[in-house]
Amino acid sequence: MKLDSDLYAYVWKSSMENNCNSFVIGGDVPVIIDPGHQHLVKNLIKQMEKDGNRLEDIRLIIATHGHPDHFEGTQTFARGGVQVAMHPDEENFLKEIGGQFYRVMGGEMPEVKLSFYLKEGDLKVGSKTFQIIHTPGHSPGSISIYWPEKKALFSGDVIFPMGVGRTDFPGGDGMLLRESIERLAQLDAEWLLSGHGEVIKGRQNILRNYAYIRTNYYDYL
């Protein structure tokens, strides 16, 4: 679904199966954020094609974190010269307990080589500039991506509409998640594009969502 020029959201609707939302950023260097589960990638590709976004157009894959429901499908997109990027703490996590997590969930970690690391600060992709924010808590190397031009915030599994990322998985940390949420709350966002759940549009709705999370989740983190 097209949200704005060069901004597309593929929101996972099925309640029967866990998969993440995926996002495509068009333009001179097309990007996909979180391709999702491998066996559901064909569904994503079909949805993308309706918007004229072809698999072979994607040049960069950004992983908000390494959990299977976000990262597994990377292997389909990471072909030829397509680049793959994640935070270095997440790569270390995947080499250890995060990788075992795949086997526990009955899958195999995708065999992809990272092209570069996502670190705190500006990320230039073609003519666009994004801000990478290290937001640990759900996993050690979780990142969020802020796109100032659109005031769009891709929050991965840090925050959702009326919810937060789980902290009971290996590498999770409730206090760190709280700190990460507060950092994201400082940003001037008109789009909240979470790893699960619906898209939230409008600054006031996004602020209301932070307020809800503070009231209903912080005591448990």
Ligand SMILES: [Zn+2]
């Ligand atoms: Zn996750």
